[in-house]
Amino acid sequence: MPQLPFKVHELTVGQLSARSGAAVSALHFYESKGLISSTRTAGNQRRYTRDALRRVAFVRAAQRVGIPLAVIRDALAELPDERTPNRDDWARLSEVWRTELDERISQLVELRDRLTDCIGCGCLSLQTCALSNPYDKLGEQGAGARRLRVDRVGGPSAARGTDG
Numbered sequence: 001m002p003q004l005p006f007k008v009h010e011l012t013v014g015q016l017s018a019r020s021g022a023a024v025s026a027l028h029f030y031e032s033k034g035l036i037s038s039t040r041t042a043g044n045q046r047r048y049t050r051d052a053l054r055r056v057a058f059v060r061a062a063q064r065v066g067i068p069l070a071v072i073r074d075a076l077a078e079l080p081d082e083r084t085p086n087r088d089d090w091a092r093l094s095e096v097w098r099t100e101l102d103e104r105i106s107q108l109v110e111l112r113d114r115l116t117d118c119i120g121c122g123c124l125s126l127q128t129c130a131l132s133n134p135y136d137k138l139g140e141q142g143a144g145a146r147r148l149r150v151d152r153v154g155g156p157s158a159a160r161g162t163d164g
Contacts, residue, residue: 010049035073036059051084054085055085059072067097
């Protein structure tokens with residue numbers, strides 16, 4: 001990993017990429033999503049302050065555990081004066097995210113178990129498969145668009161296709 005001279009206070013996008021391990025395109029994307037920010041030189045080149053390294057590390061660590069970028073952006077926006085996240089910030093946020101991750105893990109385990117059952121039975125039926133449409137309450141009434149078959153008060157019946 002290339003080292004920067006201590007006196008360098010601003011990084012080019014290439015330097016930030018080399019130091020953070022994130023692709024230049026990823027850094028541009030992070031900037032477009034409000035996760036990091038840059039200033040522009042007179043020649044319109046991006047310059048990042050050194051604290052962008054920590055913000056990129058924070059973003060990448062959160063992404064690795066499955067936190068959506070919008071959630072990461074909101075977490076960074078809550079920091080006072082948009083400062084760089086520190087160890088305490090990570091501890092606080094990771095505790096909140098842990099609950100969400102535990103819930104997601106439970107959902108994935110349930111999905112995995114249903115997948116095993118589905119493959120085991122071999123039905124792959126859209127009418128009875130809990131994997132294809134697990135919470136389809138209207139599907140219990142049969143196939144088709146159920147909501148369109150409700151008669152409107154004083155209006156035509158969508159199910160019969162009549163004019164009234």
